[in-house]
Amino acid sequence: MLRTLIENLNFIFTVDADDTVLRKASVVLDNDRIADIGGADEIAGRHVRESFDEVIDGAMMGMCPGFIDSHVHLSETLSRAVFPDNLNTRAWVFHWAKPFYAHVTDEDEYWGALLGITEMLRCGTTCFLDMGSQYDPGIVIKAMEPTGIRGITGRHAADNRPAELPKGWTEEMADHHFFPDAQTALEELEKCVVKYNGALDGRARCWVNIEGKEPCSLELHVGAVELAERLGVGTTYHLATSIEEAKVCEGKYGVWPITRIDNAGGIRKNLVIAHGAAVTDEEVKLLAERGAAVAFCPCSSFKLGKGATAIGKYPEMVAAGVKVGLGTDGVSAAGNMNLMRQMLLVAGMFKDARVQPDIFTARQALRAATIEGARALMWDDEIGSLEIGKKADFILFDLDHVEWTPFHDPLQALVYSASTASVCQTWVNGRKVYGDGQVYGVDEKKIRSKARELAAEAVIRAGLHKDDVDTTTTLYDEGN
Template identity: 65%
Template sequence: MRTLIEHLEFVATVDSDDRVLSDAALLIEGDRLIDVGPTAAVLARLGEDRVDERIDGRRFGAMPGMVDSHVHLSETLSRAVFPDVLATRAWVFHWAKPFYAHVRTEDEEVSVRLGAAEMLRSGTTCFLDMGAQNDAGVSARGAAEIGIRGIVGRHAADRKPAQIPPGWSPEMIEHHFFPNHTVALEALEDAVRKWNGYAGGRIRCWVNIEGKEPCSLELHVGARELAERLGVGTTYHIASSIEESQLSEKNYGCWPVTRLERNAGLGNNLVLAHAAALTDHEVASLAEHGTSVAFCPSSSLKLAKGATAIGKYPEMMHSGVAVGLGTDGVSASGNLNLHRQIHLVAGLFKDARMDPTILGAREALRMGTIDGARALGWDDEIGSLEVGKQADFVLFDLDHHEWIPYRDPLQALVYSASPASIAQTWVAGHRLFADGKVTTIDETELRAEARKRAEAIVRRAGLHASVPTTTNLYE
């Protein structure tokens, strides 16, 4: 199948030169882009060759599909359930964990499909999920069914708290908390061998762990080493708040990333989620070891992680660290709209540092596309619109009021546009969102089921009653 989309008003390629093409064309064959350029040049190269479908792109602008470098698809049924006045550690241990503990396999199947549909509607074509609450296959099958691209994993930890908080079910504890790092790594390896390369390679599986206090140093270091041996990556939460880093210093004499560095825990197949509380030395260490970071602006704002107060994300980027953007889960951020994260990151540090040059539209767009793809080790195939890469892209309706009028496409994409003006989302050469609906599922039926399941989980978890808002776990 060969499709030509011609006379696009613009194509933001996000290539190495950040070219923005006018009156441009995309030529798709199967799942690949086989030509990208000005329409006249693409037509000249095409010559008399046959095209199966020809699309007039005059009212559209195109950009690469967005890459969500940190998401919790098993959390999608928890939207607006947890209070917005919680610090990170209390949020995790007394609200998120009980919710996760009562997400059954059937719930997670709905959660994954619902989250994938929201991502496609928002222009996200690839994701890195932190780990399934049940089996990694639930996420793999659900994402494959929708048609999105992504990386799944199996959740794992090996350090139970001394006192189990209310709401933590025995089933969750047994599934999540392994007796030691060796047993955990065996289960993680099994998940990778089963699911990596699923759906024709569109779904990958990594050695993902929870990170932070619930994981031993041996599990942090071992996960990266196992991932390297298996030829995949790993991701986990670390240094996600100043409280976490200070607790690490109290217990181990150093901040978390320094502890990893001292024990050969850093590497170029590792994506650190959040990494809000770092020292200058730790920033340099990440750059030296090629370790990537997933920054979640909405999550930082809601949970007061300190991205603009103590975060060193611009410094990481300037030192060469691949910093991608993540939505986190819907409870942490409120949404799975990566486009909103692009908008936020373009302005947060300008305002905090009172420096309009520190990070703008161009850098923000790269963070949500090619830099995220680089963090995921997938930038050879996605993240930019270039010949030979996967046909993952977003078309914006330029007749929408968000685009009338506009001059600079990059600024309009970042500061003016939103998912409201997304007309189509393509993954691997397939239109997965078009004409106002996700093409691969019945969203009406899915949403009705999601509402019922979400309410049942909240009641099983006891989150409709009084729940602690502070914690002393692992202290």
């Protein structure tokens, strides 16, 4: 057994049920788990110093649970800073993202996933929920293997193919993007879960993920949660992502998206709804009753104008007991995979929009980035907080940094003052996977070079470098 002592930490955010913050504290790791945690003097009195294989001085460090990204698109990582910022969600998806997907290869996905994972680890993210590969979940899992990160992925699926493909889409993309019907899609998704769930000694999980919204039939939405329930895993899909989507749904079916899916029995406790921007007060109660989770992506909402501050019900969801995690979305929508930036935004945006300084506090922001994300991912029995018996997934901050000089309340400093610049180490499974300015196990310089090369080629293949790409859409406005 490998025993590690990290002693005399300035603070530890446990993010337990009481949000306990320990000062001058130590933590004991036995292999991949937390064996003890508490005041430095207490820990010193309970353990023989010579029993440790490694002792780390944490006097100028602070510890936080690893951040959990509740919604990310690793297959989009090569599209950073390609899509403009004058698009609403539906035009962004149908005329920019889909053409990009149409021209991304499995090789592109692999290097993009590697790049995204290195960014996450540098930003203190130790676990993620990825929407899934356009080809095979094994691509993401292959990228996860050498980096040591923890995560959930899947296989992209949709079944409501447009009768006429928009400009930029290809027949090849449509064939692997859209299954002929819900049953065929679910059969393939089940194969993926059986093959990949629990890979990498449990660090990787595979879910029954689908795209959601208009490209998916009602049968596929409901079938995904039912299949996931039977397999003992979760599912995630996009829903209620914008007011435009809600209005299209209301025009066709007389109700908003979440109510439509729930009326068919599709909103359940194993579901993570990506975005959930257009939600009624009644639907907030419904989500709480069903036990479903919502992944809120503040940066994405800001760039695409989803309306989080205008119509969003996220503070109400938290108050109602809905599991609300934070996500970064894809880099083309959010610009980054930095959950510290999401924490800052969510801790301030509703205060300002509603002129109410006591709403969505720093404490709630930290919980959304950690334990609430773990609850959404159905992994809170092992991650999301720093408690005895849980996995040793955590971040160490360098407090000898201008961002932390000086500070009194570490929570206020973390959310409002600090950035990823002061993340000095990221640990997953009791192992340091980022430190000394580098992600271990991979050649980051090679990854960045390859990503630049492949991204430039994909953008040109997709035609997204031209000036004639549509910025509005009527796709799926009519019909099923």
